[in-house]
Amino acid sequence: MTDPTVGRPRRTGRAARLLSGALVLGLTGGVVAIAVAAPPTEARPVPAATVDVAPTATTLVCPGPLQLPDDTLSGDSAFDRVPVAPVERVTAFDTVTSATASLTVLGADPVALTGGTGSVASPDAATVLRAEPVDGEPARVAGATSSVVTDGDLRGLSAASCARPSADVWLVGGSTELESTADLVVVNPGATPADVTVEVWGPSGAVDLANGGTFLVAPGAERVLSLPGVAAEQRRIAVRVTAAGGQVSAYLQDSLLDGFTPRGTDLVTAGTGPATTQVVPGISVVATEVDAADAGALRLLVPGDEDATASVRLLGPDGDVELPGAQELDLPAGEVTDVSLGGLAAGSYTAVVESTEAVVAGAMIAREGKAGELDEGPRLERAWAASATPGSGLVAVPAGAAGTLTLTAVPTGDEGAPAPSPTASATPTPEPTEGQRPDPEADAAPEGPTVTVTLRAYGAAGVVAEKDVEVPLGSTLPYAVKTLGTGVVGVEVVAPDDDAVDLSWALSAAVSHAIGPLISVLQPVTDAEAVTRAQVREGSRVGLD
Structure with a gap:
């Protein structure tokens, strides 16, 4: 339910933000460390120490x-x-x-x-x-x-x-233009109130929110903020949600209409924070023209103050594929940019973005269906894919959907990494590239360097299947979950123990429908995100300023 008090000034929220900088909990020995008072002008950064955290x-x-x-x-x-x-x-x-x-x-x-x-x-x-x-x-x-x-x-x-809840959530996707809806849902699973701040960027830069962008979320509650009401007519957006006093989960419900014709509904979920390298798995496309409605797009934002130059490459079924016009992208600071995915051969891809400044990234994929009785044109289904942390992890298969894992072995560039080499393919791309593999329907085994990925399927009886899969280095391999057996509720993916390769992966889900398929992309919960160590520092000052 949308809370009508969103945007109302909060004295308690301001106090929470001010006091959060004054107290630091030392995690070692259960001792609470209190910062020492000092004039604001004398505040100096204190080096952080890394400590083990008992699992909770x-x-x-x-x-x-x-x-x-x-x-x-x-x-x-x-x-x-x-x-x-x-x-x-x-x-x-x-x-x-x-x-x-x-x-x-x-x-x-x-x-x-x-x-x-x-x-x-x-x-x-x-x-x-x-x-x-x-x-x-x-x-x-x-x-x-x-x-x-x-x-x-x-x-x-x-x-x-x-x-996992977080104090800093980035959502790359959605729109607030006319006939779009963008409902931001913030959930506080903790036992203390969370003081939340929302920032939005659009095609022309940071957006001044009509409600000021701050509100409280009570313990064990959720709040809904309709973004078109506070950041109207932004054709493409990226959102940051930060929280003080507790950790929250946030997602964006994105929906689009063309008159009365549905043009897709999906959830924009949290991706990785700003970094000079971003990896977006789970980009499954059909062959389209560059300007087609179902071409899909890669969305990028430099949230800092400096402009950036970025390059985008796609790791597909046949290896490294250049995205036309994306080898050297100029990204103005603060402006949300979409790069079309049209013109690609049909298949599953992972986008690798390398930038001179920290960026955030996400991708939209689409499928065109048939027109309904009252529709003026074909219906469209859209799905958003978030950037993800590579490594081993878990993913649950949505109820009633067919799942396909997209597994990508991304070379890290470390010395000792095996170099991909061109291999024959039953259906080669127009310009064969390194790391190719045979057509998935062919019987021939992949040639060239590969890495072994273990898939473990879980059902009502625990582990129902386990299989080792060879993933060509520098390529994306789709793998149908149904191959692992029936009654699969979730899958564990065990990445290779190799510093020269990062395993990036996602789950593509689909539901068949007479008018056209319904699709979504789910990011895994990776082991790398588990908190077993933390950084703590002594406070450098106390007081209100």
């Missing part, structure tokens, strides 16, 4: 149900903008049947994962997945939310992985 309960936040349009605003009570009810479910699994994992819809009682799996049907709010440490190690669990709408304004598959 793993907490993941699963997106809640879709935000439905308010038909009372249209003035026509007979017109139903969502004529079919969304089919919504949260599914989860635990790699160890620890009997501690549970799903809790905000405001409801926990539902235990029985035999290592569990689900919640038709949740009326966000859901929290929690599990206690096992044998002194953080619990390894994963979950996913899926919403299927087959007709109306919100037609589409909106699916996302349950994500």
Whole structure:
């Protein structure tokens, strides 16, 4: 439910922000360290120390149900903008049947994962997945939310992985232009209020939000902010959500119409923070012209003050593919830029962005379907893919969807890395490149350097299948989850123990429909994101300024 107090000045929020800089909790020995008072002009940075952190309960936040349009605003009570009810479910699994994992819809009682799996049907709010440490190690669990709408304004598959809460969330995707909706949902799973600040960038730079961009989220609650109401008519956007006093999860519900014709609904989920190298997996495209409606796009933003020059390469089925016009991109600071993915051969790709300044990145893919009875043109389905941290991890398969893993072996450039070499392909690209592999339908094994990736499928009985897959270096390999067996709830991907290669991967989900497929891209919960070490520093000052 949208909170009408969003944007209202908060005395307690201001105090929380000011006091958060005054107190630092020392994690070693359970001692609380209090900063020493000093004049603001004498404040100096204090070196941070890295300490081990005892594992705590793993907490993941699963997106809640879709935000439905308010038909009372249209003035026509007979017109139903969502004529079919969304089919919504949260599914989860635990790699160890620890009997501690549970799903809790905000405001409801926990539902235990029985035999290592569990689900919640038709949740009326966000859901929290929690599990206690096992044998002194953080619990390894994963979950996913899926919403299927087959007709109306919100037609589409909106699916996302349950994500770790954070104090700094970047969402790259969405729009607030006319006939677009962009609902920002912020969830606070903690026990203390979170003081939230929202920043938005558009094609012309940072956007001044009409409500000031700050609000409080109560413990165990969620807040919804309609971005078109505070940052109107931005054709493309990127959003940053920061929190003080607690960690939050945030996502963006993006929907688009063309008159009365649905043009796709999906969730924009958190990607990695600003960095000079970004990797976006799970970009599955069909062959299109550059300016086609279903061409898809790569979205980039330099959030700092300095302009950047970036290069984009795509690692596809046949290896490294140049994206026309993207070898040397000028990225003005603060301006959101889209790069078309049109003109590519059909297949699965991973985008690698290298920039002279830190950037954030995401990608949109699309599928064109048939026109409905009242549509003026074909319907469109869209999905957003976020940048991801490489490495081993877990992903849950959305209920009722067919899943395909996209596995990419990204060379790191370290010395000793095997160099990809051209290989024969049953269906070569127009310009064969390094790291090619045979056509997936062919019987021939991949040639050239490969890395071994272990896939482990989980179901109601625990591990139901395990298989080693050879992924060509510098290429993207799609792998259908159904190959691992039936009743698969989630998959564990074990990356090769090789510093010369990063494994970047995602799960593409699809639901068949008569008018056209419904699609979504889910990012994994990687082991690299688990918090087992932290940096602490002594406060350099105390007081209010």
